[in-house]
Amino acid sequence: MKKYWSVARWEYLERVKTKTFLFGLFIFPVIMILFGGLPTLLATRPDTETRVIGVIDQTGSLIESLQKKLDEKYKLPDGQPNYVLRNMTDPRFTTLDELKKYGNEMVANEAITGYLLIGKDLYDSNLVEYRSENVGNIRDIERFSSSIREVVTEKKLIQEGMDPARVKKLSTSIEIKTIKLSKSGGEEESGFGQIFITAYLFIMMLMMLILTSGQILVRSVIEEKSNRIIEILVSSCSATDLMVGKILGLSALGLTQIGFWFLIAAVVTLQSGVALISFSSLPLILVYFLLGYIFYAAIFVAVGAPLTTEQEAQQFTQYLTIILVMPIAFAFVAIQNPEAVWIKVLSFFPLLTPTLMVLRIPISMPPLWEIIGTITVLLASSIFMMWAAGKIFRLGILITGKRPTIGEIVHWLKRA
Amino acid sequence: MLTVSHLRKEYATTVAVDDVSIAVQRKEIFGLLGPNGAGKTTTIRAILNIIEPDNGQILFDGIPYNPGISNRIGYLPEERGLYKKNKLLHTIQYLASLKGIPSRTAAIEGRKWLERFNLQQYIHRKVEELSKGNQQKVQFIVSILHNPDLVILDEPFSGLDPVNQILMKDILMDLRSQGKAIIFSTHQMDQAEKLCDNICVINYGRVVLEGDISEIKKRYGKNSLHIEFDGDGSFLKTMPEFQKADVYQNFAEVQLADHGSVNDILRQLVQRLEIRKFEIMEPSLNSIFIDVVGSKGGKA
Numbered sequence: 001m002k003k004y005w006s007v008a009r010w011e012y013l014e015r016v017k018t019k020t021f022l023f024g025l026f027i028f029p030v031i032m033i034l035f036g037g038l039p040t041l042l043a044t045r046p047d048t049e050t051r052v053i054g055v056i057d058q059t060g061s062l063i064e065s066l067q068k069k070l071d072e073k074y075k076l077p078d079g080q081p082n083y084v085l086r087n088m089t090d091p092r093f094t095t096l097d098e099l100k101k102y103g104n105e106m107v108a109n110e111a112i113t114g115y116l117l118i119g120k121d122l123y124d125s126n127l128v129e130y131r132s133e134n135v136g137n138i139r140d141i142e143r144f145s146s147s148i149r150e151v152v153t154e155k156k157l158i159q160e161g162m163d164p165a166r167v168k169k170l171s172t173s174i175e176i177k178t179i180k181l182s183k184s185g186g187e188e189e190s191g192f193g194q195i196f197i198t199a200y201l202f203i204m205m206l207m208m209l210i211l212t213s214g215q216i217l218v219r220s221v222i223e224e225k226s227n228r229i230i231e232i233l234v235s236s237c238s239a240t241d242l243m244v245g246k247i248l249g250l251s252a253l254g255l256t257q258i259g260f261w262f263l264i265a266a267v268v269t270l271q272s273g274v275a276l277i278s279f280s281s282l283p284l285i286l287v288y289f290l291l292g293y294i295f296y297a298a299i300f301v302a303v304g305a306p307l308t309t310e311q312e313a314q315q316f317t318q319y320l321t322i323i324l325v326m327p328i329a330f331a332f333v334a335i336q337n338p339e340a341v342w343i344k345v346l347s348f349f350p351l352l353t354p355t356l357m358v359l360r361i362p363i364s365m366p367p368l369w370e371i372i373g374t375i376t377v378l379l380a381s382s383i384f385m386m387w388a389a390g391k392i393f394r395l396g397i398l399i400t401g402k403r404p405t406i407g408e409i410v411h412w413l414k415r416a
Numbered sequence: 417m418l419t420v421s422h423l424r425k426e427y428a429t430t431v432a433v434d435d436v437s438i439a440v441q442r443k444e445i446f447g448l449l450g451p452n453g454a455g456k457t458t459t460i461r462a463i464l465n466i467i468e469p470d471n472g473q474i475l476f477d478g479i480p481y482n483p484g485i486s487n488r489i490g491y492l493p494e495e496r497g498l499y500k501k502n503k504l505l506h507t508i509q510y511l512a513s514l515k516g517i518p519s520r521t522a523a524i525e526g527r528k529w530l531e532r533f534n535l536q537q538y539i540h541r542k543v544e545e546l547s548k549g550n551q552q553k554v555q556f557i558v559s560i561l562h563n564p565d566l567v568i569l570d571e572p573f574s575g576l577d578p579v580n581q582i583l584m585k586d587i588l589m590d591l592r593s594q595g596k597a598i599i600f601s602t603h604q605m606d607q608a609e610k611l612c613d614n615i616c617v618i619n620y621g622r623v624v625l626e627g628d629i630s631e632i633k634k635r636y637g638k639n640s641l642h643i644e645f646d647g648d649g650s651f652l653k654t655m656p657e658f659q660k661a662d663v664y665q666n667f668a669e670v671q672l673a674d675h676g677s678v679n680d681i682l683r684q685l686v687q688r689l690e691i692r693k694f695e696i697m698e699p700s701l702n703s704i705f706i707d708v709v710g711s712k713g714g715k716a
Contacts, residue, residue: 006513014502014510227497232558235464235491236514238483398466408428 003237007245011220012252025257029264050080051140054088054106054115056099059122062151063087069147083143086112100131107133116144122152199285199362201265203355205258206289207324210296213254214320217246217297218304218313221397225308230397239394247297281361284371288361291378292354296324298385305389305396306404327355338363347374350381388413417442417597418463418566423472425458432458434621436472440566440597440614445588447612447629448601451709455621456601457494460568463599464491476566487516490564494571494601496552500544504530507543508558515562522561529557533583549576556584560591567591568599573607585611605702615701617708625708633698639672640703643685644693651688657681662703666692669703 015021057063067085074082088106093099103115114132119125128148130141157167224230233242299320307313330352334343338360347356347366353374360366395412396404404412418440425433433455440446450456461467463474465481476485499507505526512522530536533553538546546554552575560567572588573581588611591598602608608615609629617625625632643652644667652668653661657680661670672678678696685691699707 003514003516006510010510010513014499014506018501223499227500228493228495229497229499231461231464231466231493231495232491232511232555233514234466235489236486236511398461 003241004245004248007237007242008249008252011246011249015216015250015253016256021253021257025260029261033268047076047082050076050082050084051113052084052086052111053144054103054112055085055118056088056096056103056115057118058096058120059118060089061155062118062122062148065151065155066147069151070143073147074143088115103131107131113140116148118148123156126152199359202285202289202358203328205262206292206354206358207328208258208261209251209254209293210300210324211317211321212257213247213250214297214300214304215313215317216253217250217300218307218317219310220246220250221301221305222307222310222313225397225399234394234397239397240390242397243301243390243393247301251293251297281365285358285361287375288354288357288378291375291382295350295354295378295382295385296320298382298389302385302389302392305393306399306409308399323351327352330356334359338366344370348377350378353378417477418599419473419475419478420459420463421473421475423459423462423469423474425455425462425467425469431621433462433469433618436616436618436621436623438616438623438626440599442565442595442597443592444613445592445598445600445611447608447615448599448618449603449605449608449615449705450618451603454618456618457570458621459618460491460570460599460601463568464489487562488565490515490559490562490567492556492559492567492569492572494574496548496555496575498543498551498555501542504535504541504543504546504554505539508554508561511558512561515564517562525561526557529561530554532587533557533580549580552576553580556587560587564596566597566599568601570601571604572600573602573604605700605705609701617705619709625704629701632704633701636699636704636707638696638698640697640699641668641670641672641678641681642693642695642697643668643670643691645685646690646692647688649689655681655684660703660707662706669700671699671703 055063055066063085070083070085071081076082088099088103090099090102093102100117103112103117106112107114114130114134117129117131119127119129122128128144130144135141154167157170158164221230224233237245303316303320304313307316330343330346334340334356337343343356343360344366346352347360347370357366357371357374391413392409396409418438420439421437423433423436424431436455436459438446438448438459448456448459458467462469462472465486474481476488479485502510505523508526509519509522512526513519517525527536527539530539533550533556535546535550535553538550543551543554556569556572559569569588572584576584588598588600600608600612612629614628615626615632616623641658643649646666649663649666649668652658652663652670655661655670657673659671659673661668663670672681682691682694685694
């Protein structure tokens with residue numbers, strides 16, 4: 001067995017079994033579902049109880065039609081009406097202020113959820129007040145608004161002299177039902193969102209992979225340096241074997257994690273009826289993904305190997321994370337105008353190449369020369385980084401006391 | 417087995433090793449001696465191909481280093497450490513696999529050695545649950561499990577209690593009789609004296625003394641006096657008859673100056689001390705070491 005396989009096996013198996021890893025594996029999706037999925041789920045869930053809504057109808061002619069309209073449109077799953085209107089006009093109260101006070105009390109006593117205040121001048125002002133303790137229920141408000149609008153329109157038409165039966169026949173309420181298309185053919189607009197999300201998913205995966213594997217890699221080197229086992233390792237296998245083994249093993253670890261999360265995400269999205277898009281440029285995206293990963297992994301190795309303490313490592317991974325996240329900030333602008341010159345220029349900067357290209361390709365395929373150009377630059381940078389990382393790793397792993405200066409590291413590279 | 421010739425290694429500001437040549441044979445315990453920072457570790461690291469020397473040649477049975485050779489070398493570094501969170505047997509299997517030993521063989525051999533060191537009950541425990549001394553024994557096991565031809569041990573006795581020191585000594589003697597070449601690096605001269613066949617003393621990166629221990633001692637002649645006594649022996653340090661005196665609570669090793677007879681000295685001592693032993697002998701390696709490193713070995 002090649003020695004780098006032994007290293008890879010060890011790094012993978014010993015870490016995949018740890019409680020920390022397993023915990024992280026499960027806790028992340030749980031958190032995502034709790035914080036991401038649950039509120040959405042609750043918000044879109046249909047009501048199960050009839051709500052009583054008060055109405056102060058100063059026109060005196062709307063309440064019945066409105067009740068009818070609401071009954072037609074909104075029903076509870078068991079067939080009961082979703083909203084029951086309660087006429088609040090009461091001979092005991094003559095002024096509007098008294099009525100309002102009465103309504104407020106009803107709301108406070110939870111006899112009604114809220115009440116609609118329809119003024120005498122509705123037909124001129126087109127304004128209705130909804131008064132409730134909770135005015136954040138956008139769905140309810142939207143329903144009232146559209147129903148009142150329809151009722152008022154019908155009434156106006158009848159006033160204009162139209163036959164009520166005809167009005168009934170002519171007025172149809174239009175609702176927009178959103179349909180997500182799974183395979184984008186001509187429907188650019190509708191498919192765009194999902195292509196974008198898929199591209200984004202790739203970028204997030206790349207980032208996660210780099211960060212998890214990279215961080216563990218730096219940590220493991222520092223651990224081996226601080227417990228001096230590094231001397232045993234490099235006297236048993238070459239520094240290159242050690243480096244390659246670590247990258248392989250920890251990449252597999254990162255992939256396990258991301259693969260698992262991806263699987264959960266896929267199951268969840270399929271359950272909710274959304275299909276992830278698969279597009280023809282996928283192989284190309286994978287090329288950028290892979291090269292980008294190698295490039296970043298090499299940076300982690302090169303900068304991580306000479307570090308000597310956990311604190312230094314933490315600082316360093318923070319800096320690298322910022323660089324890594326930077327392209328995400330560009331992403332939104334890049335989507336709006338993928339053909340901008342500065343986006344094209346930045347695409348040739350190897351730190352940004354993977355993210356930007358993965359975003360650009362699904363939106364509008366860049367010209368061939370750009371693809372070949374960026375891949376060449378990224379490939380060359382990856383090879384150079386790997387070479388440099390190997391050199392720095394070989395010397396850096398033996399540094400234990402003082403961290404070497406940039407000058408010393410440059411000296412190492414020159415001597416090679 | 418191993419020949420190192422004219423080894424030189426420079427760091428940014430210092431010359432760590434300068435023109436060091438040693439030869440280690442099979443069936444030999446070779447003492448690589450020297451004070452702290454003399455260049456022992458650098459020499460060892462060069463032999464292990466951890467660092468690249470600036471000059472000089474290192475040959476194993478006449479062949480320069482190649483990746484296969486690392487499987488024939490076992491190394492116990494001076495600064496000890498193992499993976500803390502991992503299980504003992506797994507750690508042993510991993511480190512053995514880097515020496516080309518399949519994990520099943522490593523498990524069998526590992527069990528055998530753990531039993532010999534009386535550690536079998538820890539085999540499935542995490543390394544961090546072991547005491548420092550026990551961890552050190554595990555590291556020693558790791559350095560010899562793959563049955564290497566050349567074993568390099570840096571201070572293998574430090575941190576071990578007397579019982580385990582004897583166990584370790586017995587194993588070293590066993591390894592020698594099995595035909596292995598052993599490099600034993602230490603600055604504890606009494607152990608080197610008892611164990612080594614040949615030694616090499618390095619100071620400030622240079623070889624200051626080398627050869628067969630008994631020959632070296634002979635070279636220094638029978639001018640050493642071992643005295644065991646009761647009483648206050650501090651005056652021994654200032655007696656004109658002694659070139660040098662190394663005085664302890666009730667033991668002293670002194671080197672005779674050329675003048676004065678031993679009988680006269682004994683007569684003087686008897687008047688002031690209760691003498692229990694008085695012996696003329698070869699100097700100990702310790703006193704030779706102090707002599708060589710302390711005076712001649714000054715900065716070149």
